[in-house]
Amino acid sequence: MLVRERTMKEWQSGSEDGGEEDRRPLLGDAESGSCHIQQYPLPTPAAKVPVCCSARYNLAVMALFGFFMLYALRVNLSVALVDMINSTSTNQENTSSKVCPEHSISPKVPHNSTGKKYNWDANTQGWILGSFFYGYILTQIPGGYLAGKIGGKLLLGFGIFGTAALTLLTPVAADLGAEYLIAVRALEGLGEGVTFPAMHAMWSHWAPPLERSRLLSLSYAGAQLGTVVSLPLSGLICYYMDWSYVFYIFGAVGVLWFIMWLFVVSDTPQVHKSITDSEKQYILSTLHNQLSQQNSVPVCAIIKSVPLWAIVVAHFSYNWTFYTLLTLLPTYMNDILRFNAQENGFLSALPYFGCWVFMNITGLIADYMREKLNYSTVAVRKIFNTIGMIGPALFLLAAGYTGCNYKLAVAFLTLSTTLGGFSVSGYNINHLDIAPSYAGLLLGITNTFATIPGMVGPVIAKSLTHANTVEQWQIVFYIAAAINIFGAIFFAIFASGTVQTWAVSQKKEDEG
Template sequence: MRRWTSDSEEEQEDESPLLAERGAAQGSIQQYPPAAKVPVCCSARYNLAALALLGFFMVYALRVNLSVALVDMINSTSHDQENRSANVCPDHTARPAVPHNSTGRKYDWDSDTQGWILGAFFYGYILTQIPGGYLAGKIGGKLLLGFGILCTAVFTLLTPLAADLGAGYLIAVRALEGLGEGVTFPAMHAMWSLWAPPLERTRLLSLSYAGAQLGTVVSLPVSGIICYYLDWVYVFYIFGTLGVLWFILWYVLVSDNPQTHRTISDTEKEYILSTLKNEVSKGKEVPVCDMLKSLPLWAIIVAHFSYNWTFYTLLTLLPTYMKEILRFNAQENGFLSALPYFGCWLCMVISGYIADFMRERLLFSTVAVRKIFNTIGMIGPAAFLVAAGYTGCDYTVAVIFLTLSTTLGGMSIAGYSINHLDIAPTFAGLLLGITNSFATIPGMVGPVIGKILTHENTVEQWQMVFYISAAINLFGALFFAVFASGTVQIWSVVTNKAPRG
């Protein structure tokens, strides 16, 4: 049972955290103070989750639309023709022809250049992760997240111009987009450390971050439709404009914390503040050495890196796999590439509610819930990803396996993805910046390695890509299962200040 300090016990404010009892590490159930029933409908915290969902919808819509548009930007009679494996699977000639009114320019970029273009985003993305997390903890996450997405939207609008100027300019613009988006997840984590009551934490975060999957679900097929019927340049103009409109809503309606929210009820404000009262240690110095030695933190880093290797590989290369191996056209490519992420979005939302139900009603310990969901959410995708490589030209089974792989990955939102807030809510934004920096490396090198391994686009080459992703996923799942924790670490809450008096 946690010890609760009164407002007058200032000396113990940093030393009696909500999750303080040492025995909790062995699986004891975390207790929270009783609170009056606070409505969910139209509440400030769920309104924040809804706007965050729309924000991360834009984050991923702006990020992944190039994966589809690039297929239509390449001159298929040039370098791409040399790498096409037209005889791997039969073309779908039985389908009626659909008018294709594309007038966009085509570019003679070879496979390696395409890999660098797809990976360039992450070279900017990695640079602002840790600074973003640190700044969000100091100045708040609202403006940091908002301007991060706004910058990405503006550079998205400039993408067609950059492509006309040359591959180098396009790579630079994509890297600048990455700089803008690099602050988004750390900033949101920092905001949730001030907004999310512990027993609602998983569902609130899974709801907001599920916007990323929803953005992928919508962006991939819509981008395919735009390319097919209009012109690939409109992919960037339309999504870039939507990003600017979202920023206006975010700026007007969102506050950094419950205290500064204009329309929050007194009941909800008191509920949030009372449940988080002793979790966050204000003004605490960053315990760098203790972080470096923390196995629970390294468990999140390894799991995050491993999951993202598979996620980013499929995110950037799945449209190419659909086109070159399974031989789907641009319109079908977008829909079928999006199907796995629809399953992932649905799984993320459901997992959040189930995980909180297990903690609140079934009295599972936090660490048990995190390990269960993370194990299923990483080993399941690895198994189905390998199986997908052996489906040959069976389009139906291939799409089913790829969909199941990505869908099960959504369960990890209730595993490693939220674990930052369990072990160190004071530094949640900074920790996510750290783990996401490591987890950005797969986005930088995964597409490049994938393109290098699939020069001839044979089934065997794609099997190797899937094998590598599955092996890394399996390692991450096992590492997290052994070393993860569900309780606030002592280095997150014990003050560094000298004793008073």
Template sequence: MIYSGSESETDDNEHPLLHRKPLVKVEKAPVCCSSRYGLALLSCYGFFVAYALRVNLSVAMVDMLSNNDNATINSSSQICPAHGGSLPPLHNKTAKVYDWDSETQGWILGSFFYGYIFTQIPGGYLARKYGAKWFLGIGILGTAIFTLLTPLAADMGAGYLIALRVLEGIGEGVTFPAMHAMWSAWAPPLERSKLLTISYTGAQLGTVVSLPISGLICYHLDWTYVFYIFGAVGVCWFILWMLLVSNTPETHQRISVKEKEYITSSLKKELSSSSKHIPWKAILKSLPLWAIVVAHFSYNWTFYTLLTLLPTYMKNVLGFNIQQNGFLSALPYLGCWLLALMGGQLADYLRETLLIPTVKVRKCFSLIGMIGPAVFLVSAGYTGCNYVLAVSFLSISSALGGISASGFSINHLDIAPSYAGILLGITNTFATIPGMVGPVVARALTHSNTIEEWQTVFYISAAINVFGAVFFTIFGKGVVQDWAVPDLHSHGH
């Protein structure tokens, strides 16, 4: 198989398209009040909602469980005593609590991903064919509505709650592939890192806000309001999305002529004029795509394990109460959000101003964003009951992971912009498996919540992360592949 530019990628920054085709110089449209940055901010809000709806259960779960299952907490409290003093009684104790064992908790927390995995590839394909706006909008709206129904499902039983979380996953499964499909028509090549990191760091921001806010809601109201409040926020986003967003610059009613010309001209040699031909065989045989798959899978193993179980670790091992829990659980994702945003600016500066090849930027950012977290994650397991050091190492680990947002995470748009949504659907399908398996494996390994058990969990995550980083560094590419230009591919080139 031939990879365009695979032997000589030094000029992929000057010509981020097929390097044998020169790029016509187009005057850059202003950033301020632009439609493309407006889309980035509104999609950031959308991913804020998506992740708030996804992770709030992690905090609420701590308050949803009955106190009858205290054996685990008492044994772990002997290792790390309760920290920070006791809180006054909860303001509201009317919400029901449930007697779910550790295994049931793992299945509830992981069930979201059993629905999420099934709509990845269909979401990317249908968004490319029919437009991403409605698929992304309805996906998040559906998740918001199911979130509003969560207290009812929990009251009906763990099985009903698991089924509801699966439905939420089905709704959210289209979001990332649909957004990638939309950015393939909206993001000029040398602004991709900036625009996409603004957009997708809404996920970290949603985690940063929802974890402490969920803790406060549980304390001052009760856990049911966590789902009512965030569900309502999701419905509000959907209204704004439908009113303000268009699938392409050509169909946007408020975009300036200059910006429309800038976007369409910079992308005209990258995108296919036909939506019919999809080279499935070439896509599935593409080694650069599988490099992203492996990196995405590896990174998500650590990310999802911490995302779903960090509140439990904070309480049952480090001994933080529910109000402290939310704020401390959010710290790692605050750092991730900040470094992802700064990384996006730096990546495009390196590519556009210093003319560093895209492939080198993507690999460098992936290495730092995957090996760095592995080192600090393992280190966190050896901090014992040193609360400050443990939280610091976990925060640094997650923060460094944000750098990979400008690495493998957006590499789909570098190698195949016409099919970016489909490619993300493929990689995210594999990258969803850690969300399904990781929490279950982690809970199975931490029945007693000892520090030694959590060290094993951290070692497994770190090893997977390092493997993914090395694989992407060896096999990743940074230029549009031959098969990704349908007009050439269909004529046998």
């Protein structure tokens, strides 16, 4: 069979640097370190399994739209907040007019200024932007644990539904006061915190090993796509309508997605109502020996795992830059580069469009290097992670020295975020390399640490940019770049591409 021939070829091409072991997680051959691959049942030939309109790809598409909504609901405040603030407030020092001249790349149109304005100073704005992550950090690990117990469908669905419902209440909360808005955003974070671990848990039952990269890339790419669409769309809504409609529109669409999610997807192939027998058998046969049989989690071994801490440091470092730009890029565009709300949204979206494109391209390149050029897993992870972290750091620093050359600034910021797409084939998938059975839990652990930058990054950045000068923003970029470079070096030294011994179940060790 084609699958058996490919598997044997990969085993025979293993190198002394862990080539045999580190190919196994990508191909799904085994988790135990045993070379008796004939004991694992081979999947049905791919040619006999439908792809178009299949249940697993329907799940990927629904997940894509789900993560699209997840990030649309998360980042819309970044654009709306610019229009919510009273720029003439005596409580906020505003010197943006002294930095750069105002630019316009599109014809001027009447601006709807009927939305309410609030006298929130820079510190208050920082807390508003960072409050989401105070809730988000609390439900990462519990979300991964609960998804393993009750399934990911309802957990992910209600996580997004709760965020959408609270988004509809955002204008009311803002009118009541900054503290109410902070509370609502923190509750939204609680709902969204379970979503990524829940989706990982669902894919552990749905994604055949040889299709895992494609399915996961398709579903998680929705996050970048949501950022790309929501930033300019939020700017348009603010410009032509009222900032409150940003929350009403996105919140309503999120509720509609939740209703579709309930009726279209299932936790596992076994309980799906419309899946074909051939597809069900294909998925179940390929995953038969992929899931751990252990009843308990090796907590102590996980805590002591150096390769896991390499992912933690890289994830934390990458997210510092990512979240800083995600929450503050619209403000930088408005206060320093002097773009209006309409232009602000489009230009703020450019970096994430580049990242979305590179996420898909670099995933294909990484798989080609592994399968055709015989690069080891650890080598591929380190190469792509280094490019995906040091590259953005260098261009971020360069953006801080462009002054009022807005074209060059936008180009450098776009290149910075675009190169970050390389890291998806670096630390981001490394959970599956070192512990396939616990990938969801490990994601919850690393994402818990990686949420801290979202909590403190905006607050620190806002506290450093009271006067909105180029020099102050350079300090913000220096901090982000330094953290990114440190994370890249740490991962390059301590990362691994092989399955760790603590991730192997006792049952499979006995069989080996």
